[in-house]
Amino acid sequence: MSWKVWGxxxxxxxxxxxxxxxxxxxxxxxxxxxxxxxxRFRPDSELMRLQPSLATGASVSPLLALLVGAALEAAxxxxxxxxxxxxxxxxxxxxxxxxxxxxLGPDGGVSHDCRPTRQTPGWERVRLEGQMLRVPADLRLDLxxxxxxxxxxxxxxxxxxxLDCGVLVSLGGDIATAGAAPDAGWQVLVQDLPGDPGQQxxxxxxxxxxxxxxxxxxxxxxxxTVHHILDPRFGLPxxxxxxxVTVAASSCLQANAFSTAGIVGGLDAVERxxxxxxxxxFVDRQGGVVAxxxxxxxxxxxxxxxxxxxxxxxxx
Numbered sequence: 001m002s003w004k005v006w007g008x009x010x011x012x013x014x015x016x017x018x019x020x021x022x023x024x025x026x027x028x029x030x031x032x033x034x035x036x037x038x039x040r041f042r043p044d045s046e047l048m049r050l051q052p053s054l055a056t057g058a059s060v061s062p063l064l065a066l067l068v069g070a071a072l073e074a075a076x077x078x079x080x081x082x083x084x085x086x087x088x089x090x091x092x093x094x095x096x097x098x099x100x101x102x103x104l105g106p107d108g109g110v111s112h113d114c115r116p117t118r119q120t121p122g123w124e125r126v127r128l129e130g131q132m133l134r135v136p137a138d139l140r141l142d143l144x145x146x147x148x149x150x151x152x153x154x155x156x157x158x159x160x161x162x163l164d165c166g167v168l169v170s171l172g173g174d175i176a177t178a179g180a181a182p183d184a185g186w187q188v189l190v191q192d193l194p195g196d197p198g199q200q201x202x203x204x205x206x207x208x209x210x211x212x213x214x215x216x217x218x219x220x221x222x223x224x225t226v227h228h229i230l231d232p233r234f235g236l237p238x239x240x241x242x243x244x245v246t247v248a249a250s251s252c253l254q255a256n257a258f259s260t261a262g263i264v265g266g267l268d269a270v271e272r273x274x275x276x277x278x279x280x281x282f283v284d285r286q287g288g289v290v291a292x293x294x295x296x297x298x299x300x301x302x303x304x305x306x307x308x309x310x311x312x313x314x315x316x
Contacts (some may be wrong), residue, residue, distance in 0.1 A: 005031055006148065008172030014159070015166035015182060023159045027169055030155040037064045038143040040087055047141060055137040057127075065131045071146040074257035075123040080232055081261035085122030087140030089235035090228065121232060149210060149256035152176035156252075166205065173211040176252040181205035190281060192216070192244040197287050201248075201296055209248045210255035212263045214240040229263045241266040241284065248279045248295065 001024050002011035010031070014023045039045040050058045060068070071084035126141075127134040135141060152169050153176045159167040160179030168177045168186050177186055181204065191198035192213045203209055212229060214237075231238040245262030249255040258278055262269045270290055273280050279293035291297055 003028075005171060006035070006144075009170075010172065011170045012159070013168045013186075014163070015180060016163075019163045019165050022163055023165070023167055026159050026162060027155040030158060031151050031171065033063060034067065034147050034151040034154075037061060038067045038147045040140070040142055040144070047143070050133075051140070054133060054135040054141075057132055057134040060131050060133045062131065065128065065133065067143050067147045067150055068126070068128050068133055068141070070150050070253055071141070071143050072123060072126060072128060074146050074253065074260075075121075077254065077257050078261035078264075080121045080123060081264040082145070082257050083121060083123045083230075083232035084141055084143055084146065085126060085135070085139040086230050086232060086235060087142035088138075089230055090142055091140070092235075093237070123232075145212075145256055145260055146253060148172060149174045149176075149252040152252040153208065168203075173213070174252050174256055175203070175209040177203060177206060177208065179205070190246050192283065196243060196283060197289055199281070199289075199296075203248065207248060207250055208252040208255045209246060210252055210259045211244055211246040212256070212259040213244040214238070214263060215243055229260060231264050238264045239266055242269075243283045243285060243287070245269070245283075246281045 001020050002009055003024075004010065010027070012020070012023050012027050014020050035042070035045070037046045040048060042048060046061060046064050050060065068084070071082075074082045075084060122136075122139045125136050125139065148171050152171045152174045155171075156167050156169040156176040156178040159165070159169070164179070166177070166179035166181050168175060173192075175188065185202035185204055187200060188203050188209060189198055189200050190209075190211070192211060193215055214229060229238050230236060242263055245259045247255045247259040247262065249258065258273075258280065262273065262280055262282060265272060270282060270292060272278075273292040277293045279295040280291070281295050282290040282292075284290070
């Protein structure tokens with residue numbers, strides 16, 4: 001079963017077909033809760049309603065505190081390559097509403113030469129103590145990527161617990177699984193766009209996967225084509241060294257964090273992933289593929305992307 005959420009495709013697969021409708025309802029409810037808490041495109045979301053008072057500190061709901069905490073964890077795991085304080089930068093580039101409403105553009109890019117490197121990472125200036133959140137006035141949170149991953153993790157866990165079945169939840173390319181997998185494991189086709197090199201892999205029960213892409217969320221801004229993954233050092237789109245980066249790990253949050261970091265890190269990300277054992281698949285501009293960690297090579301497609309070690313413990 002599939003539908004649209006946040007301008008992206010959402011789908012679920014369960015090990016018992018009769019439970020598909022109930023599983024979909026659970027996933028939709030979880031996504032709605034996350035959207036109501038953290039969307040920066042909804043003036044009625046909790047995050048946007050509290051925005052004026054965050055500079056001095058505001059008490060937030062347990063869910064919003066969880067989502068902010070997850071985003072700060074992702075920033076710490078990736079040494080700041082994933083920074084949740086780039087909301088103003090995205091707004092300045094024209095990404096101030098749902099991507100379906102943003103004008104898409106052809107291939108192209110912007111230069112980083114015109115903006116100085118930031119001295120203090122924004123995420124290090126955010127304070128979350130329990131449910132008390134403080135965000136400096138010059139920053140604005142954008143929790144979109146990590147919140148989507150958390151939603152996938154939570155939705156899969158809830159379906160498995162409530163319905164006692166195995167489930168795979170995909171939210172715009174962020175995949176989480178829970179419960180028992182099919183006998184052959186979860187079969188996943190890893191392919192960003194139809195013309196890109198594809199690979200079928202097996203995802204083990206309880207593991208997750210995420211793909212970050214410089215090809216999909218693109219639009220025109222001031223005569224340039226930009227995409228949504230920003231380099232926090234400049235507040236501008238990361239150089240599109242990679243068409244896509246896919247990571248397998250033990251949670252969708254970690255998979256999403258490191259797939260995003262792979263885009264931001266460019267060529268240097270491969271060496272970092274090799275060193276830390278992150279299971280990842282990089283696709284470059286020409287369609288060449290580089291695998292790291294336990295990601296299966298093309299000649300061993302039946303293998304499973306194992307759980308790779310990261311600074312957070314495991315990646316999936």
